[in-house]
Amino acid sequence: MAFDYDLFVIGGGSGGVRAARVAAQETGVKVALAEEDRYGGTCVIRGCVPKKLMVFASGYGAMAQDARAYGWDVTENGFDWSAFQKKMHAELDRLEGIYRSLLKNAGVETFDSRARIADPHTVELADGTRKTAKHILIAVGGRPVKPDMTGAEHAITSNGIFDLKELPKSMLIVGGGYIASEFAGVMNGMGVATTQFYRGAQILRGFDDEARNFVAEEMVARGVDLQRETNITELRREGAGVWTKDTNGIEKVYDQVMFATGRCPNSDNLGLEEVGVALGRKGEIIVDEYSQTAVPSIYAVGDVTDRANLTPVAIREGMAFVETVFEGNPTKSDHDLIPTAIFTQPEMGTVGMSEEEAKAQGPIEVYKTSFKPMQQGFAGRGERVFMKLIISQENRKVLGCHIVAPGAGEMIQLAGIAVKMGATKEDFDRTCAVHPTMSEELVTLKTPVRTG
Numbered sequence: 001m002a003f004d005y006d007l008f009v010i011g012g013g014s015g016g017v018r019a020a021r022v023a024a025q026e027t028g029v030k031v032a033l034a035e036e037d038r039y040g041g042t043c044v045i046r047g048c049v050p051k052k053l054m055v056f057a058s059g060y061g062a063m064a065q066d067a068r069a070y071g072w073d074v075t076e077n078g079f080d081w082s083a084f085q086k087k088m089h090a091e092l093d094r095l096e097g098i099y100r101s102l103l104k105n106a107g108v109e110t111f112d113s114r115a116r117i118a119d120p121h122t123v124e125l126a127d128g129t130r131k132t133a134k135h136i137l138i139a140v141g142g143r144p145v146k147p148d149m150t151g152a153e154h155a156i157t158s159n160g161i162f163d164l165k166e167l168p169k170s171m172l173i174v175g176g177g178y179i180a181s182e183f184a185g186v187m188n189g190m191g192v193a194t195t196q197f198y199r200g201a202q203i204l205r206g207f208d209d210e211a212r213n214f215v216a217e218e219m220v221a222r223g224v225d226l227q228r229e230t231n232i233t234e235l236r237r238e239g240a241g242v243w244t245k246d247t248n249g250i251e252k253v254y255d256q257v258m259f260a261t262g263r264c265p266n267s268d269n270l271g272l273e274e275v276g277v278a279l280g281r282k283g284e285i286i287v288d289e290y291s292q293t294a295v296p297s298i299y300a301v302g303d304v305t306d307r308a309n310l311t312p313v314a315i316r317e318g319m320a321f322v323e324t325v326f327e328g329n330p331t332k333s334d335h336d337l338i339p340t341a342i343f344t345q346p347e348m349g350t351v352g353m354s355e356e357e358a359k360a361q362g363p364i365e366v367y368k369t370s371f372k373p374m375q376q377g378f379a380g381r382g383e384r385v386f387m388k389l390i391i392s393q394e395n396r397k398v399l400g401c402h403i404v405a406p407g408a409g410e411m412i413q414l415a416g417i418a419v420k421m422g423a424t425k426e427d428f429d430r431t432c433a434v435h436p437t438m439s440e441e442l443v444t445l446k447t448p449v450r451t452g
């Protein structure tokens, strides 16, 4: 049977665009892609990219103070949200244009439309047009979810934060994951009186306990009103603000409330279950190690599969899919030892196991240091940085590396190579220090602080 395309991709985010582009450009197959919203997906339009621009923007207030400490005659007259926001959106428009042209130049036919699966080889566009394809790739991502509570409509999610008409004077952020903790830092840095509620004992659950405690204490020292073991119980509109009540019975009105209480896969109304694609409890598409679903012609990558919900992971899953299906080289997506950065303030970079995970697997040694970095120390700041290595006693391998410091994301990218290669503590030790830097401490850690 002749198909209209070799590959039809649904979703124009990081995973979908990469797979479509590489398949068309490098294997020469005929590819189409449908996207109902903006090209670039969560990462470019309402995630990583605008978030990081906001992280940068929020850091300049402190930098202006530091500049004065270094002898610069700088006056800082406050932050102009609308000027920044306009530039940020212009940048997103530019990036979206790049995504569109990448697809065009690769020869991918695009449809600015929602698409759903009609049968294992047929996609139906919103206007009813049907297209057939030998393979279908679903890369439709995920979306933020709010708790199911009365008044939730008065709160925004991370989707809305980039479009705020004005910068709030006060804001409550509910949640303790990546998104809540990153935006608590951003808003605080922009001068917003920021409160963060986390229902558990400590934010960033799942990360190394010491590292997340360190991040939380530094966030509080920088001004975030972090309330742990606290959740929101009620909210309603009050004037221009939002009235809230928490689990401690405290009532307060904030200019804005944001739920950052997790994300769910965008698998609804795609015709998936009808054709036999299996979904998990959260609605995630169940795939094997090659990203193949229960229907052999249909594959899925990225957040809709809820494996590791990170842009570079979606991209790699997309590439492995192309390699497997169009290059005849079955390639599993590798989800082991993914380095990641959390752009909290201070920033955290991490790869491998937390101390708690490592300890559960076998005997370990723990090396760590915490110190005042030169640049901020000279400026009179009390901020400290934190570095920690977890070593297997059995084979001396570095099982985990956790850094909380300015630029920790940049550092962990490189440390991640060593850890992925299976570097031992002795490999770290025989690497010459780069002086004077913060990260040199990673190769000069002499004595374990504990073994266990």
Ligand code: NDP
Binding pocket: 147, 174, 175, 176, 177, 178, 179, 180, 182, 198, 199, 200, 204, 205, 231, 260, 261, 262, 263, 308, 309, 310, 340, 341, 342, 343
């Ligand atoms: P997470 O799943 O990481 O965190 C959700 C948070 O909300 C948790 O603290 C959770 O608490 C809390 N929560 C869940 N339900 C409720 C509720 N009903 N009431 C109160 N609190 C609740 O989700 P995020 O939205 O922060 O991020 C989603 C994913 O996006 C991340 O896992 C990550 O993969 C990705 N991401 C990555 C970034 C990066 O690489 N820098 C940046 C942003 C996102 P509890 O811990 O108790 O479950």
